[in-house]
Amino acid sequence: MYRDRLEAARRLAEALGHLKGERPLVLAIPRGGVPMGRVIADALEGELDVVLVRKIGAPGNPEYAIGAVSEDGSVHLEEQAGQCREEWLTRAIEEQRQLIDERRRRYTPVRSPIDPVGRTVVVVDDGSATGATMAAALATLRQRAPARLIAALGVAPPDTLARLEALADEVVCPEAPNRFGAVGQFFADFGQVEDSEVIRLLGQATP
Secondary structure, X not given: OEOOHHHHHHHHHHHXXXXXXXXXXXXXXXXXXXXXXXXXXXXXXXXXXXXXXXXXXXXXXXXXXEEEXXXXXXXXXXXXXXXXXXXXXXXXXHHHHHHHHHXXXXXXXXXXXXXOOOOEEEEEEOOOOOOHHHHHHHHHHHOOOOOEEEEEEOEOOHHHHHHHOOOOOEEEOOXXXXXXXXXXXXXXXXXXXXXXHHHHHHOOOOO
16 A cells, blocks of 8 residues: 555645645654654644654554553553453553653653644654554643644544544544554555654754
């Protein structure tokens, strides 16, 4: 469906072209969303930052999100999380909170957090099966009073997009296949994005 994340980002940037001139704040979900966020921010003449949320992967299937943890400490759980042992879930939540803290310490020297208050905000991720991570990001950001909140994903199933429409002012997703296994199956190249690449991209100024 896509050659790589950059192709997905270019298609999203085209779909979001009506935002050019508004200097939108593009908040990418690390790490896979950051290369896409850079392309979109540059195309729309906006600013790039990150929104730190971490998914809670299902036991035995870490790519399938049963919840997510936000940087503000809030936890968003899917129905499937109720099938997990409480001890396991508590430990998984704490592990993700620690990873969020570590990432913020690494990213802050190159990009201090940008305030979304009153801004047109675009939240970017490469894709989502359940929508848990994007939903957590949107819920957290909504509390910070953006003027407009937009979810932008490379690929997601229709039911996930319908759920996100209740949390965002606009949802943009070029591909919405009914048969959905994992996000990576829709990218010919879905290589892991390293923290060093995230830091490099955050340090670039928008032309």
